[in-house]
Amino acid sequence: MGKIIAVANQKGGVGKTTTAINLAASLAALEFKTLLVDADPQANATSGLGFDPASISSNIYECMVGEANIEDIILKSPNLETLDLIPSHIDLVGAEVEMINIPNREERMREALAPLKEVYDFIIIDCSPSLGLITVNSLTAADSVVIPVQCEYFALEGLGKLLNTIKIITTRLNTELAIEGILLTMYDVRLRLSNQVVEEVKTHFQQMVFDTIIPRNVKLSESPGYGIPAILYDAESKGAMSYLNLAREIAEKNSVALAK
Ligand code: ADP
Ligand code: MG
Numbered sequence: 001m002g003k004i005i006a007v008a009n010q011k012g013g014v015g016k017t018t019t020a021i022n023l024a025a026s027l028a029a030l031e032f033k034t035l036l037v038d039a040d041p042q043a044n045a046t047s048g049l050g051f052d053p054a055s056i057s058s059n060i061y062e063c064m065v066g067e068a069n070i071e072d073i074i075l076k077s078p079n080l081e082t083l084d085l086i087p088s089h090i091d092l093v094g095a096e097v098e099m100i101n102i103p104n105r106e107e108r109m110r111e112a113l114a115p116l117k118e119v120y121d122f123i124i125i126d127c128s129p130s131l132g133l134i135t136v137n138s139l140t141a142a143d144s145v146v147i148p149v150q151c152e153y154f155a156l157e158g159l160g161k162l163l164n165t166i167k168i169i170t171t172r173l174n175t176e177l178a179i180e181g182i183l184l185t186m187y188d189v190r191l192r193l194s195n196q197v198v199e200e201v202k203t204h205f206q207q208m209v210f211d212t213i214i215p216r217n218v219k220l221s222e223s224p225g226y227g228i229p230a231i232l233y234d235a236e237s238k239g240a241m242s243y244l245n246l247a248r249e250i251a252e253k254n255s256v257a258l259a260k
Contacts, residue, residue, distance in 0.1 A: 002033075002120040003254060004113060005180055006142035011158045012129035015148040015185035017044040018220055020126035022240070023146070025229030026247035028083035032121035032256070035074070037113070038088035039138050040128035046087040049077055050227025056087045061095035064108035064137065070116060079232050084120075096133045106173050109137035121256065131165050139166065140173045144180035146250075148214075149201055151187045151194040156204065180250065181210040188216045212246040215239065 007020040017040070024036040038045040039060055043053035062068035070086070077083035099105045113123060125138045139145060145166060149155050170177050182205050188194045202209050214220075217239030223230045230240040 002117045002123055003144070003256075004117065004123040004125065004142045005250070006125040006127055006138045006145045007148065008127040008135060008139065008145050008162065009147050009149070009158070010129055010131045010135070010162055011150075014150040015183075015214065016040075016129070017048060017126050018224075019146065019148050019183060019185065019214070019243070019246075020045050020124050021048045021224070021229050022220065022231065022243035023247055023250070024122070024124040025077075025080060025083060025231050026240075026244045027122045027124070027251070028077070028080045029231055029244065030247055030251065031082060032251070033082050033119065035084045035086065035116060035120045035123045037086045037123060037125040037138075039109075039125050039134055040088055041090050041093040042128065043088040043090065044224070045126040046085065046089070047227065048224035049083075049085050049229070050079070051075060051085065051087055053087065053089045056089050059088045059091065060086050060109065060112065061091065061099075061134075063112040064095070065099065065102065070112050079228055099133055105133065106136050106140050109134075110141035110174075113141050131162070136165075136169065136173075139169045139177060142174070142177060144178040146180045146183055148183045148185045149197075150185050151191075151197040153193070155197045155201065179208055180253075182208050183210050183212070183214065183246065185214040186216045187213045210246060210249055212242060212249050214242045214246070217242075 007016045024034050028034040046053045058068050058073040063070040075085045127135045127138050184198055215238050219230050219234045219237035220239035223233035
């Protein structure tokens with residue numbers, strides 16, 4: 001039975017998509033059968049894996065409202081045998097409004113992804129920078145959530161609101177939802193600020209924080225432009241290696257035997 005992990009934080013630009021792409025690719029490189037679900041209308045995870053969102057007509061929304069069969073919209077990563085993608089496109093924006101009146105509107109993604117839990121070891125959901133209905137669906141579908149926190153000013157801003165939303169979802173919609181971990185991203189060893197944020201977040205959240213810290217690394221920001229994850233763009237880079245370490249940490253935490 002596969003594990004569904006949502007990568008969420010309603011703050012934009014904190015490294016959600018970078019984490020979703022590179023965590024999924026690293027798990028796939030460790031030979032886990034992995035599915036990346038792009039649940040953001042901006043479709044950055046879709047283009048980051050080399051697909052053109054403009055030429056894509058299906059997304060998770062069509063499956064959530066029963067207009068498409070989930071197996072039919074899965075794309076194969078051209079570069080990694082064990083990595084698949086459910087793409088997104090801009091129409092996902094309208095989905096939130098259209099879904100208001102349908103029954104079980106918060107549970108549609110869970111229902112859509114349910115058959116795929118048998119197929120994949122890990123399903124990683126890249127959430128949008130909002131706490132709207134699609135994100136609520138993502139958190140309701142997920143077994144756990146990874147929360148990227150940027151090593152910057154106001155790092156903890158909005159985190160209370162996110163944790164509160166997670167709490168509400170755990171009481172009302174998904175009692176099984178766990179926090180997989182808080183992930184410090186864009187860490188710069190030379191900056192006192194970065195070190196202060198690490199200290200602050202670790203003091204507040206202690207063992208909830210992943211041991212792995214993601215450094216600021218240019219390969220991580222360049223690789224989506226080439227439509228490939230960092231591990232294929234420059235496997236030796238600090239960025240690629242840190243996401244591989246995160247994948248190992250998550251696999252170990254979940255006692256999933258490492259294939260490699
Ligand atoms: P989000 O999905 O939360 O909006 P992104 O993953 O898109 O955030 O990251 C925001 C920007 O920062 C992107 O341009 C991305 O390439 C860049 N970025 C993210 N993580 C890193 C990193 N560790 N090092 C360098 N650049 C990064
Ligand atoms: Mg994003």
